[in-house]
Amino acid sequence: MNFDDYRGIWIYVEVRDGQVAPVSLELLGAGRALADKRKTELAGVLIGRGVKTVAPTLFQYGADVVYVYDDPIFEHYRTEPYMRALLDCCHKHKPEVILYGATPSGKDLASAIATDLPTGLTADTTILDIEEDTGLLLASRPAFGGNIMATILCKKYRPQMATVRPKVMKALPPDPSRTGRVVEEHIELHEEEMRTKVLEIVRETKKARIDEADIIVAGGKGMGSKEGFQLIHQLAEVLGGAVGASRDVVEAGWIDHHHQVGQTGVTVTPKIYFAIGISGAIQHVVGMQNSELIIAINKDPNAPIFQSCHYGIVGDAFEIVPLLIERFKEEIPKIKAAAGEKEGIANA
Amino acid sequence: MLHIVACIKQVPDTKIIKMNPKTNTMDRASAPAILNPYDAHAVEEAVRLKKKYGGTVSVLTMGPPPAVKAIKKCIELGADEGYMISDRAFAGADTLATSYALTKALEKIAKQRPIDLIICGKMTIDGDTGQVGPGIARRLNIPPLTGVNKVVEVNKEKGYAIVHRKLEDGYEVVKSQLPCLFTVEKDINDISFAPLPNMIKAARYQPTIWTADDLENVDRKQLGLKGSPTIVSKVWAPPKPEGGKILTGTKEQQVDELLSILLEQKELFS
Ligand SMILES: Cc1cc2nc3c(=O)[nH]c(=O)nc-3n(C[C@H](O)[C@H](O)[C@H](O)COP(=O)(O)OP(=O)(O)OC[C@H]3O[C@@H](n4cnc5c(N)ncnc54)[C@H](O)[C@@H]3O)c2cc1C
Ligand SMILES: Cc1cc2nc3c(=O)[nH]c(=O)nc-3n(C[C@H](O)[C@H](O)[C@H](O)COP(=O)(O)OP(=O)(O)OC[C@H]3O[C@@H](n4cnc5c(N)ncnc54)[C@H](O)[C@@H]3O)c2cc1C
Numbered sequence: 001m002n003f004d005d006y007r008g009i010w011i012y013v014e015v016r017d018g019q020v021a022p023v024s025l026e027l028l029g030a031g032r033a034l035a036d037k038r039k040t041e042l043a044g045v046l047i048g049r050g051v052k053t054v055a056p057t058l059f060q061y062g063a064d065v066v067y068v069y070d071d072p073i074f075e076h077y078r079t080e081p082y083m084r085a086l087l088d089c090c091h092k093h094k095p096e097v098i099l100y101g102a103t104p105s106g107k108d109l110a111s112a113i114a115t116d117l118p119t120g121l122t123a124d125t126t127i128l129d130i131e132e133d134t135g136l137l138l139a140s141r142p143a144f145g146g147n148i149m150a151t152i153l154c155k156k157y158r159p160q161m162a163t164v165r166p167k168v169m170k171a172l173p174p175d176p177s178r179t180g181r182v183v184e185e186h187i188e189l190h191e192e193e194m195r196t197k198v199l200e201i202v203r204e205t206k207k208a209r210i211d212e213a214d215i216i217v218a219g220g221k222g223m224g225s226k227e228g229f230q231l232i233h234q235l236a237e238v239l240g241g242a243v244g245a246s247r248d249v250v251e252a253g254w255i256d257h258h259h260q261v262g263q264t265g266v267t268v269t270p271k272i273y274f275a276i277g278i279s280g281a282i283q284h285v286v287g288m289q290n291s292e293l294i295i296a297i298n299k300d301p302n303a304p305i306f307q308s309c310h311y312g313i314v315g316d317a318f319e320i321v322p323l324l325i326e327r328f329k330e331e332i333p334k335i336k337a338a339a340g341e342k343e344g345i346a347n348a
Numbered sequence: 349m350l351h352i353v354a355c356i357k358q359v360p361d362t363k364i365i366k367m368n369p370k371t372n373t374m375d376r377a378s379a380p381a382i383l384n385p386y387d388a389h390a391v392e393e394a395v396r397l398k399k400k401y402g403g404t405v406s407v408l409t410m411g412p413p414p415a416v417k418a419i420k421k422c423i424e425l426g427a428d429e430g431y432m433i434s435d436r437a438f439a440g441a442d443t444l445a446t447s448y449a450l451t452k453a454l455e456k457i458a459k460q461r462p463i464d465l466i467i468c469g470k471m472t473i474d475g476d477t478g479q480v481g482p483g484i485a486r487r488l489n490i491p492p493l494t495g496v497n498k499v500v501e502v503n504k505e506k507g508y509a510i511v512h513r514k515l516e517d518g519y520e521v522v523k524s525q526l527p528c529l530f531t532v533e534k535d536i537n538d539i540s541f542a543p544l545p546n547m548i549k550a551a552r553y554q555p556t557i558w559t560a561d562d563l564e565n566v567d568r569k570q571l572g573l574k575g576s577p578t579i580v581s582k583v584w585a586p587p588k589p590e591g592g593k594i595l596t597g598t599k600e601q602q603v604d605e606l607l608s609i610l611l612e613q614k615e616l617f618s
Binding site: 148 | 495513515524535580586
C-alpha cells in the first residue's frame with residue numbers, strides 16, 4: 001500500500017428532508033482543521049436523491065470539493081446501495097481520512113465500508129487530531145461506559161476512518177463567499193438487485209426531542225417516584241424547556257426512553273441544563289457536559305454531579321424546586337413585558 | 349424450521365468498574381464478568397422467534413475460557429446450542445479481526461445446519477463500537493439491519509423478514525431477504541425469567557469449543573492483533589471536572605442568586 005496515493009480529508013454527508021444533518025456540518029468544521037494541517041483538500045461525499053442542491057452549503061461550511069451520487073435508488077438510506085457508491089468513490093479518488101457522524105446510518109455505513117476496503121474504524125470519536133508530517137489520525141474515544149478515554153491509531157492501512165459523536169465538534173460560521181468544485185459521479189445499480197426495501201418511515205413528534213431544546217430540566221432517581229418527578233415537568237413548563245431524565249428514571253418507568261440523557265441516551269447541548277436529584281454518574285455526564293450552563297440540585301454535598309456543574313445548590317429538591325417555580329412565575333412575565341415594550345419602541 | 353444464531357460476548361460490568369488512580373488503567377479484577385446486556389436481548393428475541401415459528405437457537409461467542417459462563421446464561425434464557433471459539437490467536441482482535449473470526453465460526457456452524465438469521469446486540473458495554481454486527485453481515489454478504497427494535501415477521505418459506513429500525517426521529521419499516529443479520533436495541537423486548545428446567549440444563553451444559561485450527565480456510569494473518577488495523581495507543585482516565593460554585597445562604601437566598609444568574613440569559617425567557 002503506497003500511502004502517498006491517498007490524499008484529502010473526506011466527510012460522509014448526511015441529508016435529511018433536504019437539509020444537511022447538523023453533525024455533517026460539525027464534521028466539516030473538524031475536517032477543515034485536519035485538512036489545513038495536512039495542506040490538503042476537504043471533500044464532502046453526498047449520496048441521495050435530489051441532494052446536489054445542498055453542495056453550496058457544504059462549501060460555505062468549509063468543503064473544497066463535493067462528490068455527488070444523485071439517483072432515485074438512494075431515496076432512503078440502505079446499506080447496500082450507499083456502500084457501493086462510497087466504495088466506488090474511495091477506489092477512484094483514494095482519500096487519506098474519512099469521517100462519518102456516529103448516527104444510526106453513519107455507523108452502519110462506516111462499518112460496512114471498513115470491512116470491505118478493508119481498513120480500521122474508530123468508533124464514537126470525541127477528540128480528533130492529525131500528525132502534520134505523517135498524516136496519522138489521532139482519534140480518541142470514550143470506552144468502558146465512559147470510564148476511560150483511549151486514543152486509537154490506524155498505522156498500516158488507508159484510508160483511516162472514524163465515526164464522530166454528534167455535538168462534540170464545532171461547525172464553522174458559514175462563509176457565503178466560499179465556493180468549490182462539484183464532481184458528479186455515477187454507478188450502475190438496479191433496484192431488482194437490492195435485497196432490502198424501505199416500506200415506510202414513521203417520524204415521531206418533535207415535542208419529545210430534547211436534542212434541540214435550549215433549556216432542559218432533567219430529573220433523577222432523587223425525585224423519589226413518578227409523582228415526585230412531576231415537579232420536573234412543572235419547572236420545565238414554567239421555563240418553556242424540555243424534560244430530561246437519567247437512565248435509572250427511565251428504567252423505573254417514570255418517563256419514556258427518548259428523554260434519557262447520556263451515553264445510551266441522547267447527547268444534549270442546551271444553553272441551560274438542570275440536573276435535579278441526579279447523582280452525576282459518568283454515563284449521564286458524558287451526555288450533558290457540553291451544555292453552556294449546568295445547574296445541579298442535590299441533597300448530597302458529595303454527589304459527583306457537583307464536579308460537573310457550574311452552579312450547585314445543596315438541598316432537598318422538594319423544597320428548592322417549588323421556590324424556583326414560584327420565583328420564575330413572577331419574573332418571566334416581567335421579562336416578556338420588557339421585551340414586548342422594546343419591540344414596540346423599535347416598531348414605532 | 350428457523351436456525352437463528354445469536355452472537356454474544358462476556359463483558360466486565362462497567363457499572364462496577366474501578367480505575368486504578370495511580371496507573372490510570374482499569375482494574376479488571378474489580379469488575380464481575382456478565383453477559384453483555386444488549387446480547388441478552390438478542391438471545392431473548394431469538395428464543396421468542398423460535399417459539400413463534402419453530403426452530404433452533406444457537407449462540408456463538410469468541411472469548412477466553414471463562415466466557416463459557418455467558419453461554420450458560422444464554423441456555424438459561426432458552427438457547428439450544430452454544431459454540432465458543434477460544435484461542436490465543438484471536439487475542440487483541442479489533443472489530444475487523446473479531447468479525448473475521450466470528451464469520452469463520454458461523455460458516456462452520458452453517459455447514460452443520462444452515463443459518464437463516466443472525467442476531468447481534470446493538471453494541472457491547474466495554475468496547476461499545478457497534479461495528480461487529482455490520483462487519484459480520486458484510487463478510488457473509490447478507491443484509492445488515494441495524495437498530496432493530498421490533499420484528500414484525502420472519503417468513504422462511506417466502507424468504508423475507510420485516511422489521512422496524514430505529515432512526516433518530518422515529519423508525520422505518522424494512523423488508524429484507526433472508527438470510528440477514530439484525531442488531532437489536534434494548535427496547536425490543538423484556539428479558540423473561542429463566543424457567544427451572546433451563547437452569548438445570550444450563551448448569552450441566554458444555555458448549556462446543558473450537559480453536560483457530562478447527563476453523564476452515566482461515567487466513568491467520570487476519571486474526572487477532574495481527575489482523576487488526578486499529579491499535580489502542582494510549583488509555584487515560586477522562587480529566588476530572590473542576591466542579592462548580594456551590595451557592596450559600598438560606599434557601600431563599602440561594603434561589604434568588606440562581607435566578608439572577610439564569611435571568612442574565614433574558615432572550616431565552618422572552
Ligand atoms: C453501559 C451503561 C450505560 C449507561 N447509560 C446511561 C445514560 O445514558 N444515562 C444515564 O443517566 N445513566 C446511564 N447509566 C446509569 C448510570 O450509571 C447511573 O446508574 C444513573 O445515571 C443514575 O441515575 P440517577 O442519578 O437518577 O440515580 P442515583 O444514582 O440513584 O442518584 C440519585 C441522586 O438523587 C439525590 N437525591 C435523593 N433525594 C433527593 C432529594 N429529595 N433532593 C435532591 N436530591 C436528592 C441523591 O443524593 C443522589 O445523588 C448507564 C450505565 C451503564 C453501565
Ligand atoms: C478502549 C478500547 C477501545 C476500542 N476501540 C475500538 C475502535 O474504535 N475500533 C475497533 O475496531 N475496535 C476497538 N476496540 C476493540 C474492540 O473492543 C474489540 O474488537 C471487540 O472484540 C469487539 O468490539 P466491541 O466490543 O465494540 O463489539 P460491538 O461491535 O459493540 O458488539 C456488537 C455485537 O457484536 C457481537 N459481538 C461482539 N464481540 C463479540 C464476540 N467476541 N463474540 C461474539 N459476539 C460478539 C455481539 O452481538 C455484540 O452485541 C477497542 C477496544 C478497547 C479496549
